[in-house]
Amino acid sequence: MDRRTFLAALAAPLAASCEFADGRPRPATGRLLGPDMALGHRLLVDPAPAPTETLRVPVVIIGGGIGGLSAAWQLARDDVSDFRLFEMEAESGGNARSGENEVSAFPWGAHYLPLPTREGRSIRELLSDLGVLSGSIDAEMPVYEERHLVHVPQERLYISGLWQEGLLPRIGVAQRDFEQYRRFEDMVQRYKAARDRTGRKPFALPIRMSGIDAAAHALDATSMRDWLLAQGFDSPFLHWYADYACRDDYGTRAADTSAWAGLHYYACRDGQAANADSHSVLTWPEGNGWIVKRLSEWLQAHGAAPVQTRALCTRLSTTRTGAELDIFLAAEQRSIRVRAEQVLWAAPAFVLARVWENPPPGLREAAARVDYVPWLVANLTLDARPDDLGPAGLAWDNVLYESNALGYVVATHQAIRVKPGATVITWYRPLTDGSPREARMRLANTDWKTWVDEIVAELARPHPALPGLLKRIDIWRWAHAMPRPVPGFLRRPLSALLAGLDRPLAFAHSDLGGLSLFEEAHDAGVRAAQRVRRMRR
Secondary structure, X not given: OOHHHHHHHHOOOEOOOOEOOOOOEOOOEOEEEOOOHHHHOHHHHOOOOOEEEEEEEEEEEEOOOHHHHHHHHHHHHOOOOOEEEEOOOOOOOXXXXXXXXXXXXXXXXXXXEEOOOOOOHHHHHHHHHOOOEEOOOOOOOOEEOHHHEOOOOOEEEEXXXXXXXXXXXXXXXXXHHHHHHHHHHHHHHHHHHOOOOOOOOOOOOOHHHOOOOHHHHHHHOOEHHHXXXXXXXXXXXXXXXXXXXXXXHHOOOHHHOEHHHHHHHHHOOOOXXXXXXXXXXXXXXXXXXXXXXXXXXXXXXXXXXXXXXXXXXXXXXXXXXXXEEEEEEOOOOEEEEEEEEEEEEOOOXXXXXXXXXXXXXXXXXXXXXXXXXXXXXXXXXXXXXXXXXXXXXXXXXXXXXXXXXXXXXXXXXHOOOOOOOOEEEEEEEEOOOOOHHHHHHHHHHOOHHHHHHHXXXXXXXXXXXXXXXXXXXXXXXXXXXXXXXXXXXXXXXXXXXXXXXXXXXXXXXHHHOOOOOHHHXXXXXXXXXXXXHHHHO
């Protein structure tokens, strides 16, 4: 397949109605969606037209995901208003984007935020500004508005033909497996309580606040699967649970995930709330898209210029005193040249390496060595909530044991209803089979009908009546959803190169830490914006 055919495949039109593979009627409507790959790949396919005008902007932000929006929020809080934010997509939000139909809002990507830790003070500030946190942001156990905390029941697992409460397998599990559960949990608790001689945790969010020492690098040298085996953990149920966690946070199998990153998933999150237990999370029908919308409204109310969408940076050149950027405005089919004193780069590192004319030595090579895993997200609109098999009723997060997918969350779970009606469930699957490049080709070459058959066949196992409830299935493809934290990722050259960037460019994307997490993106954006403030003093 050539590149133009590849791009055409990524821009699939509205799907037509037809039948499932077994002859049952397929929902009449559905779409195959995703980021604007044709525009993004313009960097590879077609040269941008010459600029038709030149603008001077003191501060430019490239990328309107969580990193870019957080940078804009911090600038506005510091009374810096002379900045512009350019976003390639038609909407800001990055992998926290969301959608909505007549039934409910729903996520297209990230769908919850763990309770912020003490290290995540700036996230608490953000949540306070958005009306989610009330009272002191420095409280050991802050108070969160009830409507933003996940409603119960929170999670369940489908295993051996039945639903059970919680995600650790319990049905058909032997005593020795439970003993390994307890021993693993004891180790996680010790990691949570540990401190190095400077008082730092071994696992913190953001990563930069972790105590990265010889022990951490030893963990990073092996995979999560091999580390479990080395500790005497051979329970297939515990291994499944660890594999699920690695796929959930990183889109990567435990056998391919750094043991440090795998343990980070369990040990870094120790946020507390005065009005919720420690396992609670913050969530909304549209997932983290709610934060994107409220943050955009906050920026508008505080005088920030509107985000310029469908604006692709095609060239960047820097000197010690400033930067020059060419921005292709897709809606107008023309380019502009922007001269800036400082640039906050909040797009992925591989894009920066592609457009920067004079990058530091080694940046392009380091960026090329990072693999990004593709994801598939589907929103299924149902006439009624799906039927249940087993004692545990429908929860917010619903996971299937030994599935290639991660299960689904219920968009309407946060709604307060007297009588349940139509609903939307959001199904997630990282494509972990084969290399990321092979998975991206599958993402491009698989049509809507084939994906729908796979999704419905999977969900019909725990919900036999689900095919008859379907109204529509909309599918979103993320070709470069997140970097893979493979063994050795803590020492990868890219992180050091990005952290060492000096004026006029600061990196403001989660690629800085190597984990595609809200906390990492927010911290990168805030720190980049704070550097602007320091330079202006």
